[in-house]
Amino acid sequence: MTGSKKAGQAAIGIIGGSGLYDIEGLERVREVRVRTPFGAPSDAIRVGVLGGIRVAFLSRHGRGHRLSPSSINYRANIYALKSLGVTQVISVSAVGSMKESIRPGDVVLPDQFIDLTKRRVSTFFDEGIVAHVGFGEPVCSSVADVLEQAGRSVGARLQRGGTYVCMEGPQFSTKAESRLYRQWGVDVIGMTNMPEAKLAREAELCYATVALATDYDCWHDTEEAVTVEAILATLHKNVALAKQLLKAAVPKLAPDRTCVCHEALRTAIVTAPDCISATAKRRLNVLIAPSVRTRKGKR
Numbered sequence: 546m547t548g549s550k551k552a553g554q555a556a557i558g559i560i561g562g563s564g565l566y567d568i569e570g571l572e573r574v575r576e577v578r579v580r581t582p583f584g585a586p587s588d589a590i591r592v593g594v595l596g597g598i599r600v601a602f603l604s605r606h607g608r609g610h611r612l613s614p615s616s617i618n619y620r621a622n623i624y625a626l627k628s629l630g631v632t633q634v635i636s637v638s639a640v641g642s643m644k645e646s647i648r649p650g651d652v653v654l655p656d657q658f659i660d661l662t663k664r665r666v667s668t669f670f671d672e673g674i675v676a677h678v679g680f681g682e683p684v685c686s687s688v689a690d691v692l693e694q695a696g697r698s699v700g701a702r703l704q705r706g707g708t709y710v711c712m713e714g715p716q717f718s719t720k721a722e723s724r725l726y727r728q729w730g731v732d733v734i735g736m737t738n739m740p741e742a743k744l745a746r747e748a749e750l751c752y753a754t755v756a757l758a759t760d761y762d763c764w765h766d767t768e769e770a771v772t773v774e775a776i777l778a779t780l781h782k783n784v785a786l787a788k789q790l791l792k793a794a795v796p797k798l799a800p801d802r803t804c805v806c807h808e809a810l811r812t813a814i815v816t817a818p819d820c821i822s823a824t825a826k827r828r829l830n831v832l833i834a835p836s837v838r839t840r841k842g843k844r
């Protein structure tokens with residue numbers, strides 16, 4: 546087994562979305578309840594071994610799907626994974642297809658996001674310390690490379706790249722909205738990847754999403770408009786594929802990161818070190834300690 550991490554720690558995090566509340570085949574599982582300065586994550590984190598590699602699995606909506614997209618504590622989720630030693634996050638999400646070419650059952654690996662959420666806290670840097678991370682490339686292409694290979698190896702119909710528009714929900718879109726997003730050229734629609742991906746970047750975690758297309762939203766002339774029933778039926782058929790994909794991907798993720806995700810904060814913190822409030826330092830210690838340390842005395 547790789548990943549010389551202590552029990553209860555893991556370098557790879559998996560955030561399971563709708564239909565993926567657990568991972569069978571996760572061995573030597575230890576349930577970790579993490580407390581964070583931002584409150585409780587969606588559920589206990591299940592740390593175990595998948596394909597010989599230690600991973601930390603978190604159900605985004607909680608087991609039993611208790612949390613709506615707007616009430617998920619995204620900060621606590623990302624902070625909790627970071628504090629367990631996670632450096633790379635694979636997110637799994639059900640999405641609506643906004644293109645004829647993406648069929649229910651297909652896998653999309655989005656490389657861009659449009660954030661239309663309205664009532665979510667989307668930063669760790671809101672009190673006592675200011676930071677502006679780059680987000681032009683919101684997805685880690687190294688992780689996406691691995692997901693693409695893994696997806697193809699398990700026979701998924703897969704689209705590499707595409708734009709995920711994140712709506713607030715919980716209601717699905719109107720036809721007018723759906724048509725508008727299509728004019729924007731988006732590929733898929735969902736309700737959860739924002740602010741998750743933003744927070745992952747602020748926490749210097751690699752982040753990539755395996756988006757499982759479940760429906761054609763409500764824009765299609767001949768297909769039924771989306772319903773939860775239809776989404777769950779499609780997920781039911783495809784969740785096994787997603788699990789195979791994850792199992793194939795996990796051992797291929799390089800433990801030593803060469804991407805820029807791990808240094809997102811290096812040039813992002815604008816507050817002078819001696820002006821960062823003690824509370825912020827304490828609250829964000831897990832995230833900012835290395836960057837603040839290297840900037841000491843520079844201002």
Ligand SMILES: CSC[C@H]1O[C@H](OP(=O)(O)O)[C@H](O)[C@@H]1O
Pocket residue numbers: 561562563564605606614637638639640735736737738773776
């Ligand atoms: C239960 S269907 C709608 C629900 O599914 C997606 O969630 P996730 O990204 O966690 O798979 C979508 O964003 C909605 O939250």
Ligand SMILES: Nc1ncnc2[nH]cnc12
Pocket residue numbers: 639640641642717718734735736759760761762763771776
């Ligand atoms: N059509 C859709 N809109 C928003 N979120 C979704 N998740 C799955 N399908 C969706």
